[in-house]
Amino acid sequence: MLRHTALFLGYELRNTVRNPVWPLFGILQPVLYMLLFAPLLAKTTPGVPQAETLKQFTPGVMVMIALFGSLFVGFGMISEIRGGVLERLAVSPASRPAIVLGRTLRDVIVLVAQALLIAALGLLMGMRPNPPGLALMILLMALTGVFASSLSYGLALALRDENGMSQIMQLFALPLILLTGILLPMSLAPGWMRAVANFNPLYHTVEAGRALFNGDLGNGSIPLAFGLMLVLAVITLRWSVSSMRRLAG
Amino acid sequence: MIITAHGLKKTFTTRSRKGTQTVEAVRDIDLSVETGEIFGVLGPNGAGKTTTIRMLSTLITPTGGSATVAGRDLARDPRAIRERIGYVSQAGGVDELNSPRANLMLAARVNGIAKADAAGRVEETLTAFELTEFADRPARTLSGGQKRRVAIALGLVHRPPLLFLDEPTTGLDPQNRANLWDQIRLLRSAGTSVLLSTHYLDEADALCDRLAIVDHGVIVAEGTPAALKREVASDVVTLRLTPADTGRPADAPDLEEVRKLLEAQTYAREARVDGDRLLVYLDDGEHALPHLLRALAERALVIQSIALDRATLDDVFLHKTGRFLRDAA
Numbered sequence: 001m002l003r004h005t006a007l008f009l010g011y012e013l014r015n016t017v018r019n020p021v022w023p024l025f026g027i028l029q030p031v032l033y034m035l036l037f038a039p040l041l042a043k044t045t046p047g048v049p050q051a052e053t054l055k056q057f058t059p060g061v062m063v064m065i066a067l068f069g070s071l072f073v074g075f076g077m078i079s080e081i082r083g084g085v086l087e088r089l090a091v092s093p094a095s096r097p098a099i100v101l102g103r104t105l106r107d108v109i110v111l112v113a114q115a116l117l118i119a120a121l122g123l124l125m126g127m128r129p130n131p132p133g134l135a136l137m138i139l140l141m142a143l144t145g146v147f148a149s150s151l152s153y154g155l156a157l158a159l160r161d162e163n164g165m166s167q168i169m170q171l172f173a174l175p176l177i178l179l180t181g182i183l184l185p186m187s188l189a190p191g192w193m194r195a196v197a198n199f200n201p202l203y204h205t206v207e208a209g210r211a212l213f214n215g216d217l218g219n220g221s222i223p224l225a226f227g228l229m230l231v232l233a234v235i236t237l238r239w240s241v242s243s244m245r246r247l248a249g
Numbered sequence: 250m251i252i253t254a255h256g257l258k259k260t261f262t263t264r265s266r267k268g269t270q271t272v273e274a275v276r277d278i279d280l281s282v283e284t285g286e287i288f289g290v291l292g293p294n295g296a297g298k299t300t301t302i303r304m305l306s307t308l309i310t311p312t313g314g315s316a317t318v319a320g321r322d323l324a325r326d327p328r329a330i331r332e333r334i335g336y337v338s339q340a341g342g343v344d345e346l347n348s349p350r351a352n353l354m355l356a357a358r359v360n361g362i363a364k365a366d367a368a369g370r371v372e373e374t375l376t377a378f379e380l381t382e383f384a385d386r387p388a389r390t391l392s393g394g395q396k397r398r399v400a401i402a403l404g405l406v407h408r409p410p411l412l413f414l415d416e417p418t419t420g421l422d423p424q425n426r427a428n429l430w431d432q433i434r435l436l437r438s439a440g441t442s443v444l445l446s447t448h449y450l451d452e453a454d455a456l457c458d459r460l461a462i463v464d465h466g467v468i469v470a471e472g473t474p475a476a477l478k479r480e481v482a483s484d485v486v487t488l489r490l491t492p493a494d495t496g497r498p499a500d501a502p503d504l505e506e507v508r509k510l511l512e513a514q515t516y517a518r519e520a521r522v523d524g525d526r527l528l529v530y531l532d533d534g535e536h537a538l539p540h541l542l543r544a545l546a547e548r549a550l551v552i553q554s555i556a557l558d559r560a561t562l563d564d565v566f567l568h569k570t571g572r573f574l575r576d577a578a
């Protein structure tokens with residue numbers, strides 16, 4: 001299984017490196033947010049230096065990449081199902097978990113590369129996050145990425161249909177963004193919204209990210225976010241692997 | 250025998266708003282494929298060809314029946330079968346974003362070819378399928394025929410003794426079809442056994458050593474193309490008739506009457522009405538034709554058109570199912 005995972009990972013990575021348009025395109029929006037939205041945000045909070053605003057803002061942008069970069073990977077898998085690629089693999093002796101694991105790992109690696117890019121941009125713009133905090137945040141992002149991309153693969157294998165998939169995503173996307181406080185801290189939200197947000201694991205991820213960047217490493221949101229994401233990642237990964245087994249026998 | 254199957258069955262259950270429905274895709278299929286032959290499964294769309302191939306290649310579990318594929322039991326040892334077969338689906342399974350070489354490389358490695366040997370093996374396979382020229386272009390830029398060759402190469406890169414091809418030439422132009430037939434024949438001469446499905450009569454006739462004709466999930470006839478045709482008749486006369494001094498084409502009661510008349514003749518095997526045509530099956534067309542003309546003249550029937558042809562597999566299909574394969578949906 002490990003050997004096959006490495007094979008699939010290598011294949012997918014070479015593919016991405018040869019054709020890096022989509023990951024680059026995917027990072028464009030977050031980069032624009034950093035460049036345009038952060039200064040705007042700084043204006044609305046006079047007296048707070050831009051570097052501080054960025055520290056509040058960047059963790060949200062990172063979670064956004066982790067979520068939206070990875071949630072769409074399932075569309076690629078649907079076209080692989082349609083083109084018979086997965087069927088061909090299913091007839092081969094390929095390890096079933098490896099088919100999913102190789103792809104998920106590729107997604108996580110792309111994600112970490114994107115996160116480093118955003119972090120570098122933030123540093124250039126004057127942000128000074130706590131270094132161990134930044135490292136932990138990237139780890140947390142990778143976990144979020146595992147969760148989002150295996151959720152996406154699981155959905156793709158269950159639905160096998162682009163339309164159904166985009167409908168489900170639209171249903172969840174907006175409330176998730178609003179209740180996560182990705183763009184604006186939830187402290188600006190009315191009380192009921194904050195109460196609802198508590199049930200949104202991504203809200204805790206962003207909160208943990210802000211704490212990490214501020215060097216507040218003892219903050220309770222950090223273990224909470226890691227724990228939640230770990231559990232979610234394990235559940236969705238198992239789901240996508242078992243869906244692959246069902247498809248491939 | 251590279252494949253023996255007994256009583257294979259597959260029932261699909263689909264759930265929709267109207268409740269659960271069951272489809273008996275394959276009802277009862279017995280097959281035996283000799284080592285080193287090209288065996289065809291011929292049938293119209295929906296006959297159960299793909300389902301049969303998917304069962305034999307371990308993709309789906311049969312609802313009933315048993316099979317031995319490449320020397321291993323299908324129910325007990327699907328993993329061992331996977332190491333010994335190649336499978337090319339109708340969709341092809343080529344990763345369009347990647348090059349034929351990268352596609353083949355991964356297929357070789359996943360099928361257990363060591364890293365050191367993989368590059369050489371891939372190169373050989375590319376050469377065998379005349380793909381070297383496009384080996385490093387993204388597969389989506391290839392033509393239909395080239396892509397098909399990549400798909401088949403993917404099923405063969407690990408040199409399995411048995412290859413499944415599901416409708417390998419569907420959608421190809423005549424030139425590419427003929428080339429692909431040659432390539433499949435080359436496989437046979439290299440000792441590979443091939444099981445392919447097709448709905449093309451000429452393909453089944455020209456390419457297959459033996460075939461099974463399937464309809465509605467059951468085999469209706471099996472044998473070599475020549476023997477199957479011989480069983481029906483060697484020749485077929487197609488007639489369009491007009492009753493004398495009426496000028497109108499013959500209608501159904503007229504045709505039925507003539508059909509009975511001709512079928513009663515000693516030289517005729519069988520006669521059938523197909524729309525406004527009458528088909529008469531004969532063992533020895535050249536010699537029987539004069540007798541047939543005389544019989545029609547006695548009945549004062551005017552012949553609008555007449556054709557004498559060799560019987561085809563479509564005549565076999567008609568004989569067995571009561572309809573032409575080219576009309577069957």
Ligand SMILES: Nc1ncnc2c1ncn2[C@@H]1O[C@H](COP(=O)(O)OP(=O)(O)O)[C@@H](O)[C@H]1O
Pocket residue numbers: 261262263272273274275292293294295296297298299300301
């Ligand atoms: N996964 C499936 N679920 C439900 N019905 C199916 C499925 N696959 C095939 N069928 C049905 O089984 C029958 C045989 O299909 P198939 O084997 O694809 O035929 P062929 O390949 O000869 O055209 C068809 O009626 C088809 O609709």
Ligand SMILES: [Mg+2]
Pocket residue numbers: 298299300339415416
């Ligand atoms: Mg089919």
